Amino acid sequence: MSVVLARIDNRLIHGQVLEAWIPHVHADYIIVVNDAIARDPFRKQLMLGCVPDHLQVKICSLNELPALSQCHLERRHNLLLLFATPQDALSAYENGLEFSRLNLGNMHLEQGKRCISRTVAIDDKDTQILDRFAAMGVEVTAQCVPSDRIRCWDCTCHELGS
Amino acid sequence: MVGLIITAHGSIAAEILRSATSIMGPLPQARALTIERGADVEAIYTQLSHAIAEVNSDGDGVLIMTDMFGGTPANISNRFLNTPGIEVLNGVNLPMVLKFCGSRDSMRVDTLADFLQRYGKKSIINTRDILGAMEG
Numbered sequence: 001m002s003v004v005l006a007r008i009d010n011r012l013i014h015g016q017v018l019e020a021w022i023p024h025v026h027a028d029y030i031i032v033v034n035d036a037i038a039r040d041p042f043r044k045q046l047m048l049g050c051v052p053d054h055l056q057v058k059i060c061s062l063n064e065l066p067a068l069s070q071c072h073l074e075r076r077h078n079l080l081l082l083f084a085t086p087q088d089a090l091s092a093y094e095n096g097l098e099f100s101r102l103n104l105g106n107m108h109l110e111q112g113k114r115c116i117s118r119t120v121a122i123d124d125k126d127t128q129i130l131d132r133f134a135a136m137g138v139e140v141t142a143q144c145v146p147s148d149r150i151r152c153w154d155c156t157c158h159e160l161g162s
Numbered sequence: 163m164v165g166l167i168i169t170a171h172g173s174i175a176a177e178i179l180r181s182a183t184s185i186m187g188p189l190p191q192a193r194a195l196t197i198e199r200g201a202d203v204e205a206i207y208t209q210l211s212h213a214i215a216e217v218n219s220d221g222d223g224v225l226i227m228t229d230m231f232g233g234t235p236a237n238i239s240n241r242f243l244n245t246p247g248i249e250v251l252n253g254v255n256l257p258m259v260l261k262f263c264g265s266r267d268s269m270r271v272d273t274l275a276d277f278l279q280r281y282g283k284k285s286i287i288n289t290r291d292i293l294g295a296m297e298g
Binding site: 010011013014015018019042043046051106108109118119144 | 171199200201202203205230231232233234236237240241243244
């Protein structure tokens with residue numbers, strides 16, 4: 001398997017992903033790792049319905065990941081992985097869904113978080129997780145859409161560098 | 163009277179509604195909801211649920227028009243589809259909104275959604291096809 005994009009995006013499958021990222025990275029298989037949507041048949045059906053027929057898609061909970069890895073991920077696919085939060089990305093990574101780069105797309109601002117870019121807001125817990133990814137050798141970058149400048153996570157000042 | 167919500171990326175929802183108003187006159191029970199890049203999805207969900215209640219004051223249902231199936235405005239709107247009287251049409255265009263104005267009093271919301279879907283598709287026209295038909 002080849003992970004062409006691993007992305008944190010709390011909107012999961014939406015316009016930026018479908019119209020900009022998928023053609024840009026030539027993804028042919030989307031994996032959404034999200035407990036809430038995996039367990040809600042209505043929202044799962046809606047999300048699956050957004051994906052054009054020529055793409056494969058799987059929406060799974062964190063618990064379902066190990067089974068998924070065995071069934072699907074051995075085959076030749078260009079995978080696009082979507083997580084709503086850094087915590088989900090870390091859990092998936094620790095469950096064997098590995099990637100060498102992690103893209104920060106949309107992480108909305110809420111109470112207790114601070115903006116580090118126009119579309120990315122983090123708190124202390126997020127900071128720790130991003131540092132941990134960096135320590136494991138995962139390159140953490142922020143880029144909302146492919147035409148945006150890539151900015152790298154800087155573990156020393158916990159900001160996005162140039 | 164069926165209520166109307168137009169929701170889209172950036173400011174086009176408000177602008178389509180403004181254009182419709184300038185052509186058809188004041189539009190009661192209609193709201194535009196702008197979804198900015200980076201906005202909190204759950205906050206928008208709450209805003210949309212308030213907007214639905216507002217334009218559905220007489221209980222005749224609400225037609226939500228979004229800019230694109232698969233986009234965030236559509237994805238959030240679709241979550242209201244398990245509420246009776248809510249329909250979602252994706253791919254809004256101005257002719258569709260103008261036709262809505264003239265039909266909202268006389269149709270049920272589900273019939274209106276079907277009708278406007280067909281009307282909106284029919285209103286996408288390559289002018290060369292019209293010229294070709296005239297010449298042919």
